[in-house]
Amino acid sequence: MSQDATHSLLELMQRVGISSFKALSRVSGVSERQLLYLRRAQVQRLRLEVFFKLAPVLQVPVGELLATFAGVGEASGELRQAYERLEAQLQVQRQELLQEFQQASLDTLETWLRNWPIAVAKVKEGTLNDPMTLVRLVQPVEKLMQQWGVEPLAQVGDEVAYDPQWHTLNEGSAQPGDRAIVKRPGFRQADKLLHRSLVVPLKD
Numbered sequence: 001m002s003q004d005a006t007h008s009l010l011e012l013m014q015r016v017g018i019s020s021f022k023a024l025s026r027v028s029g030v031s032e033r034q035l036l037y038l039r040r041a042q043v044q045r046l047r048l049e050v051f052f053k054l055a056p057v058l059q060v061p062v063g064e065l066l067a068t069f070a071g072v073g074e075a076s077g078e079l080r081q082a083y084e085r086l087e088a089q090l091q092v093q094r095q096e097l098l099q100e101f102q103q104a105s106l107d108t109l110e111t112w113l114r115n116w117p118i119a120v121a122k123v124k125e126g127t128l129n130d131p132m133t134l135v136r137l138v139q140p141v142e143k144l145m146q147q148w149g150v151e152p153l154a155q156v157g158d159e160v161a162y163d164p165q166w167h168t169l170n171e172g173s174a175q176p177g178d179r180a181i182v183k184r185p186g187f188r189q190a191d192k193l194l195h196r197s198l199v200v201p202l203k204d
Contacts, residue, residue, distance in 0.1 A: 005041035008068055012058045028057040043069050063087065105144060112140040152185040153197045160199065167199045174201040 009021075018024050021039075025032045030053050037045045038054075043066070055062040106113070115137055122128040145151075154160055160167065162180040170183050179202040186197035 005069055006039040009035075009039055012060060012065075012068075016057070016059055018057075024054075024057070028053045030054055038069055041069055108144045108147065109140050112137055148189065150187055150189045150194065152187055154182045154185050156182055156185060158182045159202070160197070162199060162201065166193070166196055168196045170198050170200045172201045178202070 013019070013021075013024055018027065021032060021035050024030070025035055030050050034046060034050050037043075038050070051062050051066050054060075055065050058065065060068075119128065119133055119137055123134075128134075153166055158181070160180055160182060161176075162169075162174045162178045163176055166186060167180065169180075174180060180199035181202060182197050182199050184198035187194040
């Protein structure tokens with residue numbers, strides 16, 4: 001068994017708090033037999049997906065993980081070439097997904113994109129007769145935010161119980177649970193806080 005390969009794997013495991021090869025097998029879904037091949041630096045006996053399973057668990061890029069263990073044993077040229085081909089395919093797929101995402105967003109924003117510059121020009125000229133036009137024009141933006149799962153924590157003027165996790169005081173001081181008025185809404189995406197709401201404490 002290659003001591004260098006075993007040592008390299010143990011170092012990576014220690015960085016992420018995995019204490020045994022059995023635990024690594026359980027978390028990654030890689031069998032202990034496959035881990036044994038890895039510890040022996042018998043990279044040529046492993047399929048490429050083994051490295052893709054281990055990489056996120058060990059918090060190491062796939063290419064770096066492959067290079068680490070190919071370097072302490074007999075490097076598998078076929079495996080490395082397969083990785084390079086797969087990496088190139090993934091890069092193309094990422095680019096295609098980005099283009100699809102951008103196109104879908106632009107489709108949702110089409111009305112806003114076509115009419116917003118006209119509305120801005122009218123505002124500057126002082127010829128915008130109906131201010132609600134601006135409200136209607138930003139509806140596609142609001143729709144896009146909904147598609148992304150972004151939602152306001154509250155609306156302007158809402159009365160809320162002050163919570164420092166979700167609110168920032170604009171002025172004065174308050175204790176958790178004190179009444180406050182929302183001056184600028186915050187936003188979250190699912191369970192992730194994007195921006196805290198700006199609030200002002202209510203005075204008795």
